[in-house]
Amino acid sequence: MFLSVLLVMMMMVRWTEAGYTGTVLSHTSKDVQGNIHTTVHRFKFGHSSCGELESWLCSGCTQKIDESSGEWCLREYTTWGSWSFNYYNYGWYYGIYWINNRNGISSPVTQMFVEGRKRSDINRPNSSPQTGILPVMRVPSNCQRNINLLTFDPDGDHVQCRHGSGSDECSTCTPPSVLSLSSSCSLSFSPTNSSDEGSYAVQLVMEDFPSQTINMTDYTGSTVSINSSSSMSRIPVQFVFKVDPAAPSCTAGEYLPRFLPPTPEHGAQFFINVNEMIEINIRAEATQSVITELLFSGPFNMIKNSSGSGNFTLRWTPSDSQNDDNESHPICFVVQATASSSIYQSELRCVIVRVGNIPFIATPSPPKTSRLTVLKLKISTTLSLKDNKDKIEKAIKDELIRRGLPPDIKVRLLSDGSVKVNN
Incomplete structure (x- = not known):
């Protein structure tokens, strides 16, 4: 039996009010009791302003994450409940429109495929890959830029990306002409002409594949085998890529902010417990522009602080009330700077915060960087260091x-x- 669950949010707005800037959906399978399991669905979506977003979405059912004033607002909608072992589609079709873009995308389609049958290798249903992105990513037209998406999978599966295709992944499926995409989820932009400047709608699909042949069992006890070429989850990763006017220099640390220690490396893993606060320190420099803000995507109740130009802190305390335990939470961020009327962004960095006693998962390191795992713990002992x-x-x-x-x-x-x- 195929169970199709579709959450539909429809509110028609005029094209002049278009303001959609992307989304990332994900799901995590947790407690298993008999043929029932608990699943948490998380929806992060962007709009051109918080006010416009509130005008069409249910009041009070979302939480604000962050915003870039005058450009975008990022909010989160979370649901959780008990499901039988099955597979289904979950998502929505918007009655709104993308912001004006160069590749002619108008109506967004955001839907994820959830593999909810029990896996033989982990004895519970699959969880989707975890990733994050900001609603608007930008780069000067004359500068090379790679966007390495976070590709963390809670079950240790292989993760790949592709452009959306078909009516359940995009209504108009034209990829941005200025970006090239690798299956390993890296987007590459090469210097281009000023005629290519402007905003582009990016509509990606991220999928996870088992590393070996496994059996999948549904609520009736029926079992099928799938191999490493069969995707188990499909989640949308959508955002706006903005090509800005050329910068006087593309050297990181001049106009484009450059990260400095102790900023964590891309792909770093942090392990904490519920009710334990994590603090992420971020530092950046730009000698020819003025650093103005840190922009991030992460848990909605994460607190952002600045302690002087280029010095920022993200703090978050997971809680049981938000179903944060035994879950992996992606946090992505950029530092933004200005010079005259121009805006410049740093590279994108993402980390994973793993809450509770869950296994370590090795993730591929991006090129020329190291992977870092950070644990906050306290061990008390009366033993002397010298003798014990x-x-x-x-x-x-x-x-x-x-x-x-x-x-x-x-x-x-x-x-x-x-x-x-x-x-």
């Missing part, structure tokens, strides 16, 4: 493994009290 180094190292290793790191890690306690971990 081995015992303390074992206690730290045991706690790291309990938090989800692989059992073959090597822990070394340094003389200054810091800890070095290798695998």
Whole structure:
């Protein structure tokens, strides 16, 4: 039996009020009881302003994440409930329109395919890949830019991207002519002519594939086998790519902001527990422009602060009331700067915050960068470092493994009290 669930939100607006700037949908499977499992659906969607968004969407059912004044507003809509083991479509067709764009996309279609049958390898239904993007990504027309999307999968599956195709993924499926897409979810922009400047609608689909042949069992007990060429989830990743007028220089750190330490690397994983606060410190520089703001996509109750030009902090405390436990939460951000009337963005960076006692998942490192896993923990002991180094190292290793790191890690306690971990 095929179960099709479609959430429809229809409110017609005039083309002059067009303001859709993209969305990312995701789902996470959690508790399993018999033939029923709990699934959390998260919808992040952008519009040209918070006021316009409130005018057509249900009042009070969404939470604001962040906004770039005068350009976009990002909000989140979350649902959770119990489902039988089955597979279905979940999403909506908007009665609104994309902002004006160069590739002629008008009506957005946002729908995800959920594989809700029980997997034989993990004994629960599949969770979709986790990713994030800002509603508007921008680059000067004369500068090279790669956008490496986060490709984290909670089940350790292989993740690929493609352009949307077909009526359930896009109404008009014309990809941006100025972007090239790799299957590994990297978008590449090369310097182009001023005639190509403007906004483009990007409509991608992210999919996950099992690493080996597995069995899928539905609520009736019927079982089928799928292999590594069969996608299990399809989620939309949609945003606006804006090609701005040429910059005086494309060197990172001059007009285009450049990230500095202690900004986490792209793809870093953080492990925390419910009711435990995470603090992400972000630092950037731009010598020929003025850094004005940090823009991010993440949990709606994340707090953003600035402590001077180019210094920012993101803080978040997950809670049971928001179903944050045993879930992976993507956080993506850019730093934005201005010079005269021009706006410049840094590269996109994304990290994953994993809440609760869930396994460590290795993710591919982007080119020329390292992967970082950050754990916040406290271990108290009356043992002296001088005489009990081995015992303390074992206690730290045991706690790291309990938090989800692989059992073959090597822990070394340094003389200054810091800890070095290798695998």
